[in-house]
Amino acid sequence: MNPSDGISVTSRSKELDVALAAMDGLKRELALTAVARDAAGGTALAERRLLRDSGLLTLAVPRQWGGQQLAWPDVLRLVRSLAEVDSSLAHLFGFQHLQVASVLLFGSDVQKAKYLRATVDERWFWGNAVNARDTRLSVQQSGDGYLLNGLKAFCSGARDSDVLNVSFTVGTAPTDRRFAVIPTHRAGITVRDDWDNMGQRQTDSGTVAFDHVLIERAEVLGPPGVASSPRATLRNLIGQLVLTEIYLGNARGALLSSVEHMREHVQPWPMAGVERAVDDPVMQLQAGDQWIQLQAAEALADRALEHFQRAWDAGDSLTAEQRGALSLDIAAARVHAGRVALHVTSEIFELVGARSTARKHGFDRFWRNVRVHTLHDPLDHRKKAVGRWLLTGDIPDPFGYG
CATH class of the missing domain: 2.40.110.10 (Butyryl-CoA Dehydrogenase, subunit A, domain 2)
Incomplete structure (x- = not known):
């Protein structure tokens, strides 16, 4: 039995089916060079070109300007999926849609038509x-x-x-x-x-x-412009969700690739009394614990994604209180995803053993990717915001950082 690929769709559509197929092909292509490119660093020019050609850069653009207008949960779960094999390209992919959202939230009608149509027609890659x-x-x-x-x-x-x-x-x-x-x-x-x-x-x-x-x-984008309403502040929350999905994608990619490596290359410990490493009860216990923690983190993130879509659909009727409640859900998902991802991407080495630490395997890249992103803004401040609400009833400032 193959585990779920992590894509849980909000609504099935022709556009989503096309996006899923394109993402599957893109992941296969990027996986071939991911380890070597991580070691090299630098600009992934050829891989960015693959993204341009995939049609996936316009998923959040409304249909009236030529885009696919996928629901945000579907767009962001695709970020999670891509991060399984290439966290850097998933980052760029997620931030592309964040910039599109900036135009949707802050731009005038004229600006939306100009910039979003060009994103489609000229295949813009946003920085x-x-x-x-x-x-x-x-x-x-x-x-x-x-x-x-x-x-x-x-x-x-x-x-x-x-x-x-x-x-x-x-x-x-x-x-x-x-x-x-x-x-x-x-x-x-x-x-x-x-x-x-x-x-x-x-x-x-x-x-x-x-x-x-x-x-x-x-x-200059506007009107409505920045901080003009609770709805306009949703941009920050999309950024938080992108990071959450990158954590989860790295954790899933680390676990599944380590399991595959274990099945093919790892020898059992003599004290285990088994012929295959996969039959070692200790290894089964460790793998099961990591998988369960990942499933819980993904479920919490999926709940936050669905809550975000409802807030997005509310339009200008979204209140500061509703936006605050949403930010607490996203904070909980992000903190838990970050902690689980740091745990899983570190603990996979218990499954694959000392030989797997050779640089050619690149298993360490998953932890390094998560560690860099979890320092983007301290997760403890997210926990503090949740605790303050729980103890005092104060919701986060909708016009603040998150």
């Missing part, structure tokens, strides 16, 4: 420079537009992108934050090749430098 915690970007008014100078770090997907979603602030209030869509190759923009971290090695999450970069008023 971003939206790290809110990086304050090194200075802003000056220039006519009815803005002039940007400085740096933004953690700009995932910026290299080899067609357009950048850029954030900057013109004041201290939540409503003073701006998002703009500009061509990546605009004069004054330099995408630096300086991402060399231990995990997520091909996300190109380095620095973007801005040298007198002009942003025209028509490129």
Whole structure:
């Protein structure tokens, strides 16, 4: 019996069937080189081209502009599925839809038509420079537009992108934050090749430098704009869900690949008294524990995904209280997924043994990928927010970081 592939669909449609088939083919292709590319790092140009050609970059674009308009749970479970074999490409894939959501949530009707139609027709790959915690970007008014100078770090997907979603602030209030869509190759923009971290090695999450970069008023998303309503703040929650799915995909990929390796290559310990490693009761106990923990984490994440879709469908009627309750569900899913993923991606070595630590197998990449992402913002702060609500009834600030 083969275990479930983790795709639990919200509603079956022709578009979803096509996406599932495309994802299956893409995963097979990426799996062939995933270990070698993780070791090499750098920009995955050929693999990004595969994503462009797959038709999967427009899943969240509404049908009226040529996209597939899949439900968010289906889009995000596909992120989880891709992360099983290639966490870096899953990151870029998930963040593509996050930038599409930015246009849907913040853009005017004219901007939605312009940018989303181009995403489909011109097969745009989106990058971003939206790290809110990086304050090194200075802003000056220039006519009815803005002039940007400085740096933004953690700009995932910026290299080899067609357009950048850029954030900057013109004041201290939540409503003073701006998002703009500009061509990546605009004069004054330099995408630096300086991402060399231990995990997520091909996300190109380095620095973007801005040298007198002009942003025209028509490129600034809005109205409605950022923090204009509880609905507009759903962008942050999509980002949290993308990370949750990356944790789960790494954990599932680590466990299933280690089980396959164990069946084919691992010898049983003499003290086990069995002829095959898979018949070792201790190994069965450990594998069972990891699988059960992963199933629980996926179920919690699936609940959060369905809750998010209901909030998305509520449109402008979504209240701050409803958004706050949703953020608590997502926080619980993300914290649990992160803890389980760190556990599973570490404990798989109990199954595959010392020989599996050879670099050629690349089993360590799953843990490294999760560890990098779980430091994106501390999971303990997510737990604290849940605890504060439980003890005081205070919901998280809908206009805050998460």
